[in-house]
Amino acid sequence: MRARVVVVVGACGGVGASTLAALLALRAVRAGTSPVLVDLAATGGGVDVLLGTEDLPGVRWPDLAHVRGALAGADLDGALPTWRGVDVLGxxxxxxxxPRAAVEALWPALEERYGVVVVDAPAAALADDAVGGVLATRPHLLLVTGQDVRGVAAGLTAAAGLEAGGAPGAQLVLRRR
Known part of the structure; x- marks a missing residue:
């Protein structure tokens, strides 16, 4: 059985996309499903810092930079830091x-091992080849944006990027400040 994939895209920084992604993964734990939270941000320490897991042992993206080929889902058992029952890859x-090759090598293992894969993807990552592979799996897409001029402008730009990347139909999540 393939994992359910939910991609949360923040149209701009500070709208709560990472928090929403973390809470969706936590909800999966409470529903009895095994989730993983995958942070595709280029900057380090995003989700790890948000969750307070930055000092926990486990594998992060830089550790996987040279991974190629295919991994089995069981290869991930106990390898990632865990927050409240959610495995975290950031x-x-x-x-x-x-790296694109690492994402491509890990993605099938993530879908095999977990019931839910929640992806935190910043808007800037939409043009990244690594994210393109994730979006091609036809996941549930949530576009988080603010209800202000900056948020609307960023949301329109991100929505256009999703459409151009072959992932139309994102559900809009508005955050009021």
């Missing part, structure tokens, strides 16, 4: 975007 202080 960056760290070393920074850098997840």
């Amino acid at each position: 960056g760290d202080r070393r920074g850098g975007a997840p």
Whole structure:
């Protein structure tokens, strides 16, 4: 059985997309499903810092930079940091975007191992090849934006990027400040 994939895209910083992604993954735990939260941000320490897991042992994207080929879902057992029952795959202080080859090698293992894969993808990552592979799986897309001029402008730009990337039909989540 393939995992359910939910991609949360923040139209701009500070709208709560990472928080929403983390809460969706936590909800999956409470529903009895095994989730993983995947942070595709190029900057290090995003979700790890949000969740307070940056000092927990486990594999991060920089550790996987040279991974090629295919991995089995069981290869991930116990490898990732865990927050409240949610396995977390993100960056760290070393920074850098997840390499395309690493994402491609890990993606089938993530879908095999977990019931729900929640992806936190910043709007800037929409043009990244690594994210393109994730969006091609036809996940549920949530576009989070603010209810202000900056948020609407960023939301329109992000929505156009999603459409151009072959992922139309994102559901809009508006955040009031």
